[in-house]
Amino acid sequence: MYIGSVVVVAYFWRLRQAYEFFKRLNIPGPPPILFFGNFLELIKSKRLSISMKQWTEKYGRIFGYFEGHTPILVISDPDILQDVFIKSFSNFHSRRSFPLADQNAKLVNMFSASGLRWKRQRFIINPTFSSAKLKQMTPLINRSINMLMKKMSEQYNKGQPFDIYAYYKRFTMDTIWSCAFGLDTDMQNNINNPYLIHSQQLFGEKVNVRLIVLIALFINELNKFWRKIHLSIGAISYWCRHYIPITKRFINEDPPTWIMKQAYKIIEKHQKVGQTNRTDLLQLMFESASDEELIQDSRATDITNEETEIEPPLIRKLTKHEIVSNIFLFMIAGYETTSTALSYITYILATHPNEQQKLQHEIDTHFNPETEDDMPSYDTVSQIEYLDMFIRETLRLYPIAPVVVNRQSSEDFHIKGIGTIPAGTRIAVDMYSLHYDPDLWGPVDPHIFYPERFETKRHAMAWIPFGAGPRNCVG
Incomplete structure (x- = not known):
């Protein structure tokens, strides 16, 4: 009984220490509850991506929250994200490890693999x-x-x-x-x-x-x-x-x-x-x-x-x-993500008749009336620029799997104005704040469906529904 009490006390003392992680770095964020971290707030919102956006509005483009007692650093600053996903990729080549995952198991795929094992699988696929x-x-x-x-x-x-x-x-x-x-x-x-x-x-x-x-x-x-x-x-x-x-x-x-x-x-x-x-x-x-x-x-x-x-x-x-x-x-x-993306595109087509008509006109210009029943070739589809912008704008408004775009540092790294972040820190992206940022997507209101906004060159990290850098979505 005595040993059990000591173990419980020692464990909860360890949790208290874990919750000091962001305080030591002077990084703001929602206050955690002992043992649960910020999980109860996530239950209320029902979607992690929604909670992230709300927290970004309250705490800024860099903040931290806790899953249990695991610290998660959330970033929506495009310059810092470009450093993480592209410039300093050698330090952020792995995704965060998930519960029940075993990196040394035989059944490890390209998504969950890390380091050289990921590199080998990605190169082949x-x-x-x-x-x-x-x-x-x-x-x-x-x-x-x-x-x-x-x-x-x-x-x-x-x-x-x-x-x-x-x-x-x-x-x-x-x-x-x-x-x-x-x-x-x-x-x-x-x-x-x-x-x-x-x-x-x-x-x-x-x-x-x-x-x-x-x-x-x-x-x-x-x-x-x-x-x-x-x-x-x-x-x-x-x-x-x-x-x-x-x-x-x-x-x-x-x-x-x-x-x-x-x-x-x-x-x-x-x-x-x-x-x-x-x-x-x-x-x-x-x-x-x-x-x-x-x-x-x-x-x-x-x-x-x-x-x-x-x-x-x-x-x-x-x-x-x-x-x-x-x-x-x-x-x-491919199953859930593609079918969901198609559903969002269908919704946009149904609720935006002007854009639908423009898209139809653009497609018609790439077809010969005499062979309009023939299926388009890969090259023909690739040439329909407004179709590409239409799809991109849909995925900007409705990113399919925003929470899977994350990284984990293999070494200490420095963030300007913040300081040195320890190795092993898990990094999440607040994709909704990025995709709806008026500074990145103006002058037209980011909440408005406007495919033509993709005619203007944007920040490399402004649009990342499939991630970015060498470890982006392969398909």
Whole structure:
């Protein structure tokens, strides 16, 4: 009993010390509550990005808040962000680590990998998204688009309101599996397709997972323990479903586990079939496949601080586990984000008839009336400048995943007017404050939808819905 009391007192004393982090640096921010940090305020707002914007308005472009007792430095000063994401990238090459994540695990993808492991994976996957490769994928994309337009026509003819978001989700998933992984799923016609069902379940609420993540967030000193509990729950559920069939009635199969199992099957199938002529992400990863279970990365040179170049690593291979993890990554990264972006674009089209008419006119000028039913080529779409500005302006107003754009310092770094920030500090971006900043986006009110604002060159960090620098969104 005595030892337990001492441990509790010592732990809460440690929390008190942790909450002095920003005070020692003279950085303002919302006052934390013992153990919870600023989590209760986040619950009230329901969205972290909204809370960040409110705190920026109150405390300025540099402030700090706490997730549990973990300090998060929030920045919306574009010059400082340019230093973090681009100029000093060698010090900020990794994203912040998340609860339950294990950097040394076999199943680590490009999003969560750090250091040389990230560099190796990024170097191999980068070429998939070159103009040349995307042009070769155009027929596959057009096939998915044709099916979507057929579905839209069917719904229009019914003369009844319908949820277009559901159709965008099926279209997006259909395109991802076809273009990236060479799997013809026909999800737009088959709403009971298991790939679609498990993908949708992945974004559903799982109370047990959310609970463990929260506990790991508040008591991160025991992250390895929480990770083992999380893995044990998954293993027990799998064992029960596999060996006690009756449990399938009330224990659902874990969506990430199911998707990764399918990914392993795809790899096994490819190993039997061999080389194919398809141009997709999966083929590119297969060409760099290694038989090793885990690759020990070696340093060729320091991680580059150039914005557009990634120096080649010594080892240019992926393990089968990394291939599986990246299949999972591209599925979840592309599914919800793309379908949501399409929904926002549709909303803007419906609520801004003048801009819609201008966009239609711009598109019409790039088509020959005699072949207007033909699908546009990659080059033709690239030449429609107003379409590009229209999409960019939509994503400025409605960034899809603002909270995933973050970094973690590997060394101490200096901020002018603030001082030296310790190594390991987690840095978040208040994207809404950036995207709605009148100094960055004037003279037209940033709250007004105005695509033409992109005709003016802006600050490099004014628009970052996909991040910035070498570690921006690869797709």
